Each structure stands twice: as structure tokens, then as C-alpha cells.
Amino acid sequence: MTDPDSTYNAGASVPPRVPIEEYAVIGDTETAALISRAGSLDWLCIPRFDSPSCFSALLGTPEHGRWLIGPVDEARSTRAYRGSSCILETVHETDTGRVRVTDLMPLGDGRADIVRVVEGLEGEVEMQHEWIVRFTYGKVRPWVSHHPGHERDDEVIVAIAGPDMLLLRGQRLPVASDGHHRDQWTVRAGDRVQFSLSWFASWKEVPPPLDIPSRIEATYQKSADWAARCTYDGPYRDAVVRSLLILRLLTDTRRGGIVAAATTSLPEDFGGERNWDYRYCWLRDASLTLEALLAVGYVGATKLWRDWLVRALAGDPEDMQIMYAVDGGRELPERELAHLPGYADSRPVRVGNGAVDQKQTDVLGEVMIALENARGQGLKETSQSWAVQRALVEDLVKHWDEPDNGLWEIRGPLRHFTHSRVMVWAAFDRAIRAVEQHGYEGPVDRWREVRDAVRQEILDKGFDRAKNTFTQHYDTTEVDASLLLIPLVGFLPADDPRVRGTVAAVENDLMRDGLLLRYRTESGVDGLSGDEHPFLACSFWLVAAYAVTGELEKARELMDRLVGLANDVGLLAEEYDPKEQRMVGNYPQAFSHLTLINAAVHLAQAEAAARAGADDDR
Numbered sequence: 001m002t003d004p005d006s007t008y009n010a011g012a013s014v015p016p017r018v019p020i021e022e023y024a025v026i027g028d029t030e031t032a033a034l035i036s037r038a039g040s041l042d043w044l045c046i047p048r049f050d051s052p053s054c055f056s057a058l059l060g061t062p063e064h065g066r067w068l069i070g071p072v073d074e075a076r077s078t079r080a081y082r083g084s085s086c087i088l089e090t091v092h093e094t095d096t097g098r099v100r101v102t103d104l105m106p107l108g109d110g111r112a113d114i115v116r117v118v119e120g121l122e123g124e125v126e127m128q129h130e131w132i133v134r135f136t137y138g139k140v141r142p143w144v145s146h147h148p149g150h151e152r153d154d155e156v157i158v159a160i161a162g163p164d165m166l167l168l169r170g171q172r173l174p175v176a177s178d179g180h181h182r183d184q185w186t187v188r189a190g191d192r193v194q195f196s197l198s199w200f201a202s203w204k205e206v207p208p209p210l211d212i213p214s215r216i217e218a219t220y221q222k223s224a225d226w227a228a229r230c231t232y233d234g235p236y237r238d239a240v241v242r243s244l245l246i247l248r249l250l251t252d253t254r255r256g257g258i259v260a261a262a263t264t265s266l267p268e269d270f271g272g273e274r275n276w277d278y279r280y281c282w283l284r285d286a287s288l289t290l291e292a293l294l295a296v297g298y299v300g301a302t303k304l305w306r307d308w309l310v311r312a313l314a315g316d317p318e319d320m321q322i323m324y325a326v327d328g329g330r331e332l333p334e335r336e337l338a339h340l341p342g343y344a345d346s347r348p349v350r351v352g353n354g355a356v357d358q359k360q361t362d363v364l365g366e367v368m369i370a371l372e373n374a375r376g377q378g379l380k381e382t383s384q385s386w387a388v389q390r391a392l393v394e395d396l397v398k399h400w401d402e403p404d405n406g407l408w409e410i411r412g413p414l415r416h417f418t419h420s421r422v423m424v425w426a427a428f429d430r431a432i433r434a435v436e437q438h439g440y441e442g443p444v445d446r447w448r449e450v451r452d453a454v455r456q457e458i459l460d461k462g463f464d465r466a467k468n469t470f471t472q473h474y475d476t477t478e479v480d481a482s483l484l485l486i487p488l489v490g491f492l493p494a495d496d497p498r499v500r501g502t503v504a505a506v507e508n509d510l511m512r513d514g515l516l517l518r519y520r521t522e523s524g525v526d527g528l529s530g531d532e533h534p535f536l537a538c539s540f541w542l543v544a545a546y547a548v549t550g551e552l553e554k555a556r557e558l559m560d561r562l563v564g565l566a567n568d569v570g571l572l573a574e575e576y577d578p579k580e581q582r583m584v585g586n587y588p589q590a591f592s593h594l595t596l597i598n599a600a601v602h603l604a605q606a607e608a609a610a611r612a613g614a615d616d617d618r
């Protein structure tokens with residue numbers, strides 16, 4: 001049996017490696033799985049995004065767990081999501097025939113299942129099936145038993161380890177040998193073989209079998225109905241809708257949290273130490289996600305997250321964290337998993353995230369902007385939701401001038417990051433507007449004082465007159481891509497010469513092969529070894545900055561390039577390596593997809609304004 005993904009073997013000491021962009025994602029809005037083009041499901045944490053994984057080949061080898069259903073022989077494999085859904089359809093064409101594999105996680109039934117359906121389309125194709133379960137991030141071999149059942153469809157394989165149980169059902173189940181389950185069979189035109197994998201707590205009743213055709217139909221409809229509510233009608237609409245579906249997939253719709261990505265430790269630097277766990281809810285990423293959803297008509301999602309926020313932040317405002325578990329839990333200690341070799345030998349593999357204890361003063365600004373946008377679209381504050389915001393803003397009055405780790409979560413010395421200061425300004429600005437424009441109560445005079453003080457401080461200490469640019473922090477002449485947000489959050493108007501100077505400086509210092517870095521790692525600001533690649537969110541910010549400053553051609557050109565970097569099913573990782581032309585970092589990444597949506601919206605607005613201006617001139 002050949003391993004279909006072994007062609008990517010990068011070297012003898014490195015395990016077979018599938019490029020990140022060769023993966024597609026499926027999900028049920030409580031967790032997600034990554035499946036390679038060849039049909040290997042290499043990553044699954046279940047039942048929640050932040051549960052330990054039971055298939056972890058992504059960060060190791062097949063021995064760390066995977067579920068492969070794919071052709072034995074070499075195949076040309078093409079794939080697409082069915083319409084506006086996350087139902088993945090892969091067609092494998094070999095010299096002898098064609099077969100379609102449909103993969104999904106059914107939506108809306110409160111269960112945790114994966115469905116895989118194999119259909120013969122033409123001729124015959126030899127298929128292989130391999131099921132290797134390793135609980136607890138690839139470490140724990142389960143107790144596996146086979147139950148033949150009375151009818152063929154009743155047959156099940158059960159894998160159990162402590163609290164977790166996985167149940168594989170299907171019309172043709174793989175057979176045990178050496179701790180693996182394997183099968184090989186011929187699929188002929190017209191054949192249809194269905195498999196389902198169900199997770200459940202091992203002390204609970206076994207869930208009944210799924211009615212697979214009706215679950216597929218219901219999942220498709222639910223997704224398509226949700227996508228149809230998108231009000232955006234401008235350029236790059238398909239990419240916008242796919243990005244929305246990915247943001248939806250990364251939202252835990254039962255608990256309300258929004259995770260930054262579906263994975264941990266996909267490296268920012270292949271072979272390096274910049275490997276982080278993104279399966280948590282950052283207040284920053286979640287707020288920006290909401291802004292993107294609100295910009296294209298999704299107000300309902302805001303209520304879900306606002307209620308999550310109120311629950312997560314309940315308590316003393318001093319204890320506010322920058323990130324939480326999807327259910328609002330606070331304990332996310334960072335630890336290293338020594339038994340996993342890491343993607344492309346990038347070690348350590350980490351779970352939990354040390355950034356949880358960091359001070360990131362920008363966060364409240366992002367939260368307040370998102371909630372103001374929601375108010376603007378009619379979301380009414382509850383007595384608790386405004387009380388929480390007011391308490392947090394009051395707490396910021398005490399700490400606003402302290403240095404922090406900044407939005408890039410640097411692990412070097414704390415600094416007065418200009419972006420953090422701008423977001424402090426935004427937090428007070430939006431709080432004041434809530435009082436002035438929406439009639440909520442608050443000590444608005446005190447807030448005005450701080451807003452004006454921080455503004456003046458930024459203009460005095462965060463702006464380099466000689467270079468006509470804002471700087472990354474108060475003690476440097478370096479720039480940072482986050483400065484592009486200055487006009488976008490309304491700190492200064494887009495036509496201010498200081499904004500134009502900053503856009504030019506960022507472009508000049510941070511552009512690599514036409515894409516944008518977050519900052520220059522050579523400056524040593526982040527306290528980490530190694531380097532990183534252009535950051536896609538920053539590149540999308542540049543599109544938005546070009547759009548608002550009237551550089552429409554540059555905006556279009558960069559947006560075309562960026563949208564073109566998405567893989568064949570429209571997914572983006574955190575970063576992109578233009579030299580090797582491959583995705584880098586955790587995947588799929590909410591930050592990249594939400595900034596794609598915002599960039600498209602800014603560009604559409606700027607182009608519409610330019611057209612209106614041209615009409616007026618006629």
C-alpha cells in the first residue's frame with residue numbers, strides 16, 4: 001500500500017509532510033478537522049476545538065493517528081466545497097476510474113460526528129482505508145474492539161481511552177492488524193459506501209446511527225441559508241463568502257467563543273520555535289471577527305459573542321485576560337508536547353498559550369469598537385453588558401499609560417507600543433460615544449481627559465518627525481504594520497500627511513516580495529530566535545489603507561494577489577512564504593480571513609466613492 005502523502009518527504013530525518021495548503025477543513029462549529037487532498041484526516045480535536053487531538057499526524061507521523069480514505073494508485077485529485085457549505089467533495093481520478101469522497105461534520109444536532117461517503121463515478125478505483133486512533137495528542141493507544149452486529153450496517157469498531165470513546169460505523173469496516181485498522185477494496189461506478197465516526201463521553205449511552213443522506217442535506221441547507229444572508233455585493237464576493245464560512249466554522253456556536261485557528265503549532269518558521277496554540281478565543285481576534293461579520297450583515301453573531309464576553313469577563317475587571325478557552329475558561333497554561341516531532345520538525349509543539357498572562361492594552365479598544373458597531377446596527381445593550389464595558393473602561397483609566405506586550409504578543413521587554421496606545425484612545429473614544437450618542441451612563445469627563453491625554457502622547461512620542469511616520473513603539477525608529485490601522489479606527493483622517501507618511505514607511509520597510517511583514521524581526525523586539533514570513537492580515541490591512549488613502553490601483557493589485565494566494569478551496573493560513581510559494585502558520589486563520597473581508601469592503605466603498613466622484617464631475 002503506498003502512502004499517498006509520502007511524495008512530500010522533505011528529507012530522511014523529517015517525517016512525510018503535506019504542505020499546509022494541501023489541507024481542507026471541515027467543521028461542525030464546535031470543532032474542526034483537516035483532511036489532505038489524498039484523503040488523510042490528519043488533525044482532529046474532539047468534541048471541542050481545544051480538546052486533545054485524537055488524530056495528530058499533522059504534527060507527527062501517521063503513527064500519531066490519522067484516518068485515511070483514498071485511492072491506492074496515483075491519482076489526479078480535485079476538490080471543492082459543495083456550494084456555500086463546508087461539505088468537502090474530492091474527486092480522485094486514476095488510470096482505471098473516478099471516485100468521489102464527500103467529507104463533512106454534520107451541523108446542528110449537538111453531536112460530534114464525521115461522515116465520509118465514497119461513491120464510484122466511473123470505471124473502478126482501488127481504495128485504501130486506514131484508521132489509527134491515538135488519543136491525547138497522539139500519545140495514548142486506545143482499547144479497540146470490533147462488534148460485528150446483526151446486520152452489515154450494525155457493525156462498529158469502538159476505540160476507548162478514559163473519558164473518550166470513538167465509534168466507527170460503516171458498510172465495510174477496516175480490519176485490525178498491529179494496532180492499526182486497514183482495508184483495501186475496489187469501488188465500481190455506482191457503488192456507495194458510507195462511514196461515520198462519532199465521539200462521545202465513554203460513560204454515556206452509545207448514540208444511534210446517523211441517517212447520513214438527510215444529515216448531509218440538512219447540513220448543506222443550514223450552511224447555504226446562513227451564507228445567503230451576506231449583504232456584501234462587491235468585488236471578490238466568492239472569497240468573502242468563503243471567508244465568512246470559515247469564520248462561522250471557527251465560532252463555537254454552542255458556547256459563543258471564536259477561536260483564532262483550528263490548529264496548534266503549525267510553524268511561523270519551518271524548523272523553528274515559533275509554534276503556538278491558536279485554539280482559543282482571543283478578545284482581539286474575536287472582536288475583529290465580529291467587525292467583519294457586522295460589515296456584511298451578520299448582527300445575530302454579535303449577540304452570541306457579546307453574551308459570551310459578558311460571561312467570560314464577569315468578575316473583577318483587573319482580572320480580564322486577553323484570551324480565554326471557548327467556554328470562557330481562564331486556565332490555558334502553555335506546555336510542550338515532547339512526544340510530537342512537530343510539523344516539518346518545528347519544535348516544540350505547544351498546547352495552551354503563555355500569552356494568556358500577557359498585558360495587551362489594545363484589547364479593550366478592539367472590544368469597544370466591535371460593540372459600538374453592533375450598537376450601530378441595533379444590538380441593544382443589556383444592563384450587564386454596558387456595566388461590564390463601563391467597569392473595564394474605568395479600569396483602563398488606572399492603567400492606560402503602562403507598557404505592554406502589544407498586539408503581536410512579543411516575548412521581549414514590555415514597551416509603549418504605538419498601536420496599543422491608539423487602541424487605548426479608541427476604547428475611550430467609543431465609550432464616550434456610547435454615553436453621548438446612545439445615552440448610557442458613565443463618567444464621561446474623566447474619559448475625555450484620558451482620551452485627549454493619550455492622543456497627545458501618541459502624537460508627541462509615537463511619531464518620528466524626521467521620517468514622517470508613526471513608529472512601532474516610543475523608543476524606536478522601526479515601523480510596524482499595525483500602524484496602518486490609524487486611519488481605519490479614526491485616530492487620524494486618511495488624508496492626514498502623517499498617515500500618508502506612515503503608509504509609505506510601512507510599505508518601504510516591511511514589504512517582502514510584494515507582501516507585508518508585521519515588523520522586522522531583526523530588531524529583536526519580540527525576544528524570539530528565527531524569522532517569520534509576510535503576515536497575511538497585515539497585507540490585507542495594506543489593501544484597506546491604500547483604499548482609504550485613495551491609492552485604488554495599488555489596492556486592487558495587492559488584493560488580486562492576496563486573494564490568489566488562497567488554496568483551491570479558498571483557505572488561508574496566518575502567513576505566506578513567497579519564495580517557496582507556500583502557506584505558513586496556523587490554519588485556517590480567522591485573522592487572515594476577517595481581514596480579507598474588511599479589505600474587500602473598504603475597497604468596494606472606496607471604488608464606489610471614486611465612481612460617484614467621477615459622475616459628479618461630469
Ligand SMILES: OC[C@H]1O[C@H](O[C@H]2O[C@H](CO)[C@@H](O)[C@H](O)[C@H]2O)[C@H](O)[C@@H](O)[C@@H]1O
Pocket residue numbers: 260276277278282284285353354355407408409410411591
Ligand atoms: O508571534 C508571536 C505570538 O504569536 C501568536 O500570536 C499571534 O496570534 C494571535 C492569534 O491569532 C494574535 O492575536 C496575535 O496578534 C499574533 O501575534 C501566539 O499566540 C503568541 O503566543 C506568540 O507570542
